[in-house]
Amino acid sequence: MNTSTVPAAYQERGVAFAQTPAGDTAPASARPAEQAGASRRNEPAIVPAVDVIEDATGITLYADLPGVSKESLALDVERDTLTIEGTVQLVQPEGLAVRHVEVERARYRRVFTLSKELDSQQVTAELSQGVLKLRIPKAQHAQPRRIPVNVA
Numbered sequence: 001m002n003t004s005t006v007p008a009a010y011q012e013r014g015v016a017f018a019q020t021p022a023g024d025t026a027p028a029s030a031r032p033a034e035q036a037g038a039s040r041r042n043e044p045a046i047v048p049a050v051d052v053i054e055d056a057t058g059i060t061l062y063a064d065l066p067g068v069s070k071e072s073l074a075l076d077v078e079r080d081t082l083t084i085e086g087t088v089q090l091v092q093p094e095g096l097a098v099r100h101v102e103v104e105r106a107r108y109r110r111v112f113t114l115s116k117e118l119d120s121q122q123v124t125a126e127l128s129q130g131v132l133k134l135r136i137p138k139a140q141h142a143q144p145r146r147i148p149v150n151v152a
Helices: 009-013 034-038
Strands: 050-055 056-065 068-078 082-087 107-113 123-130 131-138
Touching: 056 068, 068 123, 068 131, 082 131
Parallel strands: none
Antiparallel strands: 050 056, 056 131, 068 082, 082 107, 123 131
């Protein structure tokens, strides 16, 4: 999903924001947590396509990362910032040496600002056939609940 078409509900809740010139998704104002990784952010990277699905208990985020293995995937949460980074590792047959390279290995990077409604301590991740699935539950205070009515 292109972040420019993220539904307004997601933008209001802080799940995803418009892309910065560096290709990240973040609020309009630069934040200190992102500035600390500025040198890494300036390296060329592909912004992976992402779908965000919200239900009553949280969000599920699907990111397309073809060719990225579990070993070359990094998922970091710092305060309210979720960073997805991965590199495609090219397998070189044993006994062969690279003499000329025109295609560099792909590097993916995407940064999200998480809403305070989400519990960033309970993120789960699965990688299957080049698709990363992240499940981020809503914090307890943001979960829907039924309030019992007592008869006086």
